[in-house]
Amino acid sequence: MRIPKHIGIIPDGNRRWALAKGLGKEGGYNNGILPGLDLYHICRELGIEEMTFYGFTVDNTKRPTIQREAFSQACVKAVEKLSKEDAELLILGKTSSAMFPDVLKPYTSRYRFGAGGMKINFLVNYSWEWDLGLHEGVIGPTLKTSDVSRIDLVIRWGGRRRLSGFLPVQSVYSDLYVIDDYWPDFKPQHIYDAIEWYSKQDVTLGG
Amino acid sequence: MRIPKHIGIIPDGNRRWALAKGLGKEGGYNNGILPGLDLYHICRELGIEEMTFYGFTVDNTKRPTIQREAFSQACVKAVEKLSKEDAELLILGKTSSAMFPDVLKPYTSRYRFGAGGMKINFLVNYSWEWDLGLHEGVIGPTLKTSDVSRIDLVIRWGGRRRLSGFLPVQSVYSDLYVIDDYWPDFKPQHIYDAIEWYSKQDVTLGG
Numbered sequence: 058m059r060i061p062k063h064i065g066i067i068p069d070g071n072r073r074w075a076l077a078k079g080l081g082k083e084g085g086y087n088n089g090i091l092p093g094l095d096l097y098h099i100c101r102e103l104g105i106e107e108m109t110f111y112g113f114t115v116d117n118t119k120r121p122t123i124q125r126e127a128f129s130q131a132c133v134k135a136v137e138k139l140s141k142e143d144a145e146l147l148i149l150g151k152t153s154s155a156m157f158p159d160v161l162k163p164y165t166s167r168y169r170f171g172a173g174g175m176k177i178n179f180l181v182n183y184s185w186e187w188d189l190g191l192h193e194g195v196i197g198p199t200l201k202t203s204d205v206s207r208i209d210l211v212i213r214w215g216g217r218r219r220l221s222g223f224l225p226v227q228s229v230y231s232d233l234y235v236i237d238d239y240w241p242d243f244k245p246q247h248i249y250d251a252i253e254w255y256s257k258q259d260v261t262l263g264g
Numbered sequence: 265m266r267i268p269k270h271i272g273i274i275p276d277g278n279r280r281w282a283l284a285k286g287l288g289k290e291g292g293y294n295n296g297i298l299p300g301l302d303l304y305h306i307c308r309e310l311g312i313e314e315m316t317f318y319g320f321t322v323d324n325t326k327r328p329t330i331q332r333e334a335f336s337q338a339c340v341k342a343v344e345k346l347s348k349e350d351a352e353l354l355i356l357g358k359t360s361s362a363m364f365p366d367v368l369k370p371y372t373s374r375y376r377f378g379a380g381g382m383k384i385n386f387l388v389n390y391s392w393e394w395d396l397g398l399h400e401g402v403i404g405p406t407l408k409t410s411d412v413s414r415i416d417l418v419i420r421w422g423g424r425r426r427l428s429g430f431l432p433v434q435s436v437y438s439d440l441y442v443i444d445d446y447w448p449d450f451k452p453q454h455i456y457d458a459i460e461w462y463s464k465q466d467v468t469l470g471g
Binding site for chain 2: 114117119120189196197203217218219221225230231232233234235258261262263
């Protein structure tokens with residue numbers, strides 16, 4: 058089976074999951090932390106070299122405070138969990154904003170946990186316009202995420218068939234695999250199915 | 265039904281269609297011209313304001329000459345057909361290359377055919393790196409396709425679930441609808457199904 062080197066993860070559907078459980082919209086994010094850790098373990102086992110997780114975006118922070126605090130705290134807790142594993146973490150996002158959690162600032166340069174190994178990129182208070190330096194039609198001069206490699210496979214939970222601003226440059230040639238289940242309902246079979254599907258796709262890189 | 269304002273078209277599968285018919289790989293492109301015109305008529309009827317067609321890319325021109333000439337000629341013929349309709353054509357691509365057909369140069373500024381109306385953008389010898397001005401990690405200073413608006417819905421024929429470098433900035437929030445049939449097998453029902461699906465999606469633009 059052909060294993061992707063770099064997988065992008067869009068863990069969507071937390072709010073719809075919470076509503077379906079009779080919770081407030083903010084009630085889903087805390088249930089998205091352990092799925093992320095499970096996924097990391099499975100991917101490490103499979104030999105995947107790099108993963109990028111979509112944490113939250115600048116646009117997301119315009120939501121009600123109770124939701125914003127919930128997804129922001131979930132990101133902080135996810136990093137706490139990861140810090141007990143072997144990984145090389147890089148957090149990418151707009152740090153010049155009160156929305157960026159202070160405790161995550163040390164990780165905006167690549168940071169080794171344990172024995173290192175798998176690269177984990179985590180988009181926190183990210184924005185594609187920020188990434189491209191886009192402002193009134195002018196772009197550049199450098200991609201903020203130039204340390205992030207090309208993504209082979211993007212997996213999105215929650216049924217939407219779109220990238221929603223996820224790393225537009227690294228995703229130009231990515232295959233997009235969509236899972237209808239909401240992210241807090243993550244099952245290992247999701248990732249096995251995604252990789253089996255990916256291994257049957259051709260790789261042309263635009264050629 | 266909610267109608268998208270701007271649709272992106274990735275007419276893939278021409279070579280696989282040709283092989284399935286026992287033709288050489290170059291034999292499909294000529295059968296992709298009339299489908300494009302049919303699609304234009306249907307979308308105009310539906311009130312869609314803008315369409316962008318993926319013609320060919322700089323990467324595609326590295327293919328064998330017989331294929332390159334076939335897809336290049338198909339693009340020229342498609343413009344000849346469109347010139348008898350009402351449309352506002354803008355061709356976007358790298359003109360400073362022998363691969364860009366000379367006869368298409370007049371259309372690299374927006375050009376009105378007949379009574380004008382629907383905007384048609386046509387990517388010819390396009391490259392996402394060219395679009396972003398990307399060179400050795402430096403980007404900018406301006407997006408080459410800044411006259412092209414945000415795309416609501418990208419429809420891809422030929423079964424691949426990827427954007428393949430198609431307007432990365434305008435596609436950040438696009439919904440992606442994939443049709444397994446090859447492009448030369450276009451049927452009007454494809455576009456009706458795509459728009460019906462699109463009309464059931466939510467529009468968050470990252471929010």
